[in-house]
Amino acid sequence: MSDLSKLIQPDKGQPARTIHLVDAKGYEDWVKAQPPRHRAAIEAQRLKPTGFASAILPGDKPEDWSVVGIVANVAALSPWCLARLAETLPEGNYRLADGEPGPAMLGWLTGQYRFDRYRKDEKNTGPRVLLTGDVARIAETVRIAAATALVRDLVNTAAADLGPAELQHATEGVAKAHGATITVVKGHDLESGYPMVHAVGKAADKTHAPRLIELEWGNPAHPRVAIVGKGVCFDSGGLDIKPSAGMRLMKKDMGGAAHALALAQLVMEQRLPVRLHLLIPAVENAISGNAFRPGDVLRSRKGLSVEIANTDAEGRLILGDALARASEQSPALIVDFATLTGAARVALGPDLPALFANDDTLADALLSAGMAEDDPLWRLPLWPGYADMLKSDIADLNNAPDGGFAGSVTAAMFLERFVPKETPWAHFDTFAWRPATKPGRPKGGDALGLRAAWAMLKARYA
Incomplete structure (x- = not known):
């Protein structure tokens, strides 16, 4: 561009x-x-x-x-x-x-x-x-447009050219531009600290080895804000393999990571007075002899055990480990982005991200920001009556409840188990894709929910 x-x-x-x-x-x-x-x-x-x-x-x-x-x-x-x-x-x-x-x-x-x-x-x-x-408005508008272009570029890039290593390189480029520090744990080194990230990504070729990418920036005395993004660079579905129609757009399954990186870029460019903690679990959900299987029980970073009912419900697994890591640093706020469920698209369509939050004040701020920025969101409930759907006969959690009911809700409730109740947390289940062109918004990868999240952060911390 x-x-x-x-x-x-x-x-x-x-x-x-x-x-x-x-x-x-x-x-x-x-x-x-x-x-x-x-x-x-x-x-x-x-x-x-x-x-x-x-x-x-x-x-x-x-x-x-x-x-x-x-x-x-x-x-x-x-x-x-x-x-x-x-x-x-x-x-x-x-x-x-x-x-x-x-x-x-x-x-x-x-x-x-x-x-x-x-x-x-x-x-x-x-x-x-x-x-x-209106000269004062130019710089901020350029920053937001550049962040949008970053999301689009990353999501539009073919998976052959944007695997976990390339997603790491993109994060390193943003970090270098703003003096942030990067830490990466990858491959077999993930087994002890991020076992679910390792399990999901271990079947990929070594050139696409899984990794947990962390970026830190800002004054440690400022409020800590954690931004987490799902980085499944290609999703075959694993052994529960997707049909070809469902796999066609799975290069975009790292759209959550693209949103998270773009939001982190905005935070650093504006020099928002926060201690930024960006976490991107980056994997390819591939198929090989060592792929994780339906029926496996995985340990998580938090210590919860997870029975695998479906290997195509992998995004919540890698996010669980990343959210657990983010929570260990006692953040004032956690925001995560993920192209997590088809259920959210069935309910709300491609243009309207589903918002889940454990804090009403945070949810209201995001919904208001979305309307003001013409970047709308729709809140769905973390409905406690569905908690039993996540039960397993042999483990603490089941990653994919049977029946297909409330798919986006139960996925968000799965993630909620990895976040402290006292920590304000918002989860964006976003599509990261436009199936048809609109003025200013071409068909392809796009930022949906990014401007709403940024407006909320500015209002909360600027």
């Missing part, structure tokens, strides 16, 4: 084309007030008062054209109302005819995202630069 800081610039009166934004409900009155040549151009382009529609308006000279774009409410711009223009306009400088873009800066940046690692981008005609007098 191009240098995002170049795509939004302070308006110093430099030459630029004008963008006129018009309310959909005031469109007819606006058209009536236009000169004949504009009305003729609008009719020729069949502009309708629907969201994201636009047209070119001719000027006195052929090169003096401007743009009209339809938005829902000019007085309250969304992050996405300029995104389609950023995707489709020719390269050059642009400014709004009236007012400032405000939150719409984000869509201007994310609309120009391209993942071109594997093919030449034939649509990229050059940068579209938005000019604004």
Whole structure:
């Protein structure tokens, strides 16, 4: 992706084309007030008062054209109302005819995202630069767009090019940029300290050896915040192998780790006054003669024993060990991200992450932040009446209850067993993928819940 800081610039009166934004409900009155040549151009382009529609308006000279774009409410711009223009306009400088873009800066940046690692981008005609007098907003918007691009890049990368080692390298790159420290435990060294991470990842080729990646940053005197991300770089399902349709997108099963790393990057870039502890258990859930089996009983870092009912319920296992490690440091807050269950997608669809939290104040803060940032979440319950579903006849826990009921709830309740009751904890069951393109949000990997979590952390600790 191009240098995002170049795509939004302070308006110093430099030459630029004008963008006129018009309310959909005031469109007819606006058209009536236009000169004949504009009305003729609008009719020729069949502009309708629907969201994201636009047209070119001719000027006195052929090169003096401007743009009209339809938005829902000019007085309250969304992050996405300029995104389609950023995707489709020719390269050059642009400014709004009236007012400032405000939150719409984000869509201007994310609309120009391209993942071109594997093919030449034939649509990229050059940068579209938005000019604004709201200079104070630029840096934060660029940071958020860059974090979003990081999630997209990692999730879109093929599993052959992004295994546990490459996920470690990505984390090391972010750590180096901000002076953070990295600790990695991998391979057979995981057996004593992170036995469930080891069990899930041990069947992979040695080049994809499992590992627990830890990053620490910030003043130890500041409140400790732990961010945990599920890093299953490819999920075959293990011996309970997925069907081909279910395996097709499993390169994205490290989407939780991508979100966690992006959120950690935001924390460090903003220099939030916290002691950051990032944990990424990184594995490939592969199949070989030494793969863990249905019916096996695993020990966990916390000491709980877990009976394996299904090897395709592996994400909660590696997160359990990572959450136990995070809890040992007495954090003030734990946030985890995971592409954990298909049940959450059945319930809420691809765009709405399921939020679970053991603290109502934390949950309310996240839900409010999600609405304010146009990054919505939906809270589901840690319903104690379903605790019996996690029981095992021979172990402390069962990793995959029979019956298929409340799959996302029981998965979250499994994770809850590895978090101290007194520690505020939030769990995001996110899809990390867009099955269809929307303005500013192309099909493929995407950050869902990231901006909500970041807004909550800023409000809590800034």
